[in-house]
Amino acid sequence: MTDRTDETRIRRAQPRDIPELHRLLRQVADVHHQGRPDLFRAGATKYDDGELAGILADESTPVFGMFAADDTTLLGYAFCVFQRNDGNHVLTDITTLYVDDICVDETARGGGVGSALYRHVLAFARESGCHNLTLNVWSCNPGAQAFYERMGLTPYKVGMEQIL
Template sequence: MHIRRAEGRDIPELHRLLRQVADVHHAGRPDLFRANAVKYTDAELASIVADDETPVFGAFAEDDATLYGYAFCVFQRHADSHVLTDVVTLYVDDICVDEAARGLGVGSAVYRHVLGFARGTGCHNVTLNVWSCNPGAQAFYEAMGLKPYRIGMEQVL
């Protein structure tokens, strides 16, 4: 396995794993997430992977075609905020490990790669959100050293 920036040629594999994430979210919160959802069009994915402000990292098999896991990232900065400090954050918008590759260290390798990339680009921190209906993901993030820094709450009506 090796980790590299995703490219346009990886779009079919990205879609395959994005569907797995959509299924997990729909199973956990069908009131919020649509069944059989498609998060991005091919054109949107092509734009995301080509943009240096939204790097996508993939863990690929040695054949460089099979995707075991990914991390979609976004650089964030609040340069003109009256409240927030002017630091650069690497926000992990989406992270996934193929359900057939879970427990093999793929997620840890992808996350460590993200951390190294963030350090190398001068980021202050790495952040992400996790849905409370996905306790396995929350446990993984905590095992990777992440700590809650903000908690979202709701009251369904």
């Protein structure tokens, strides 16, 4: 599945996209570090090159990117993971598409990139026979939470903490 306009294209990310994925992963890391410096290291990113290559090669962890017309500049991405509750004594046996990470380049925010990516991922989940799509959002990122609510997501569980 590929969504395309004259200026952008959404497609599966490929190994050649790893440098651009790192560029946006650093932006996500910065947002998290600013919101929760007690939990997130400054300048750290979630994956190294080898881990990213493994994710991109695995059909159970699709990564979608919205690329500019040059097909190399990454405007946004969505890292996804298929999840199942096989053999769980309590939960039903459904397939979920979990959005592990979504990011829009700070220079492209407000231009519809996030909405287009989310709609693409939602259509992919439906085509893949998923029962639902889930994600987590940090409470220190209210802009992201408001975006997801505009996209139609609703809370289904809440994580809580008490700092000691």
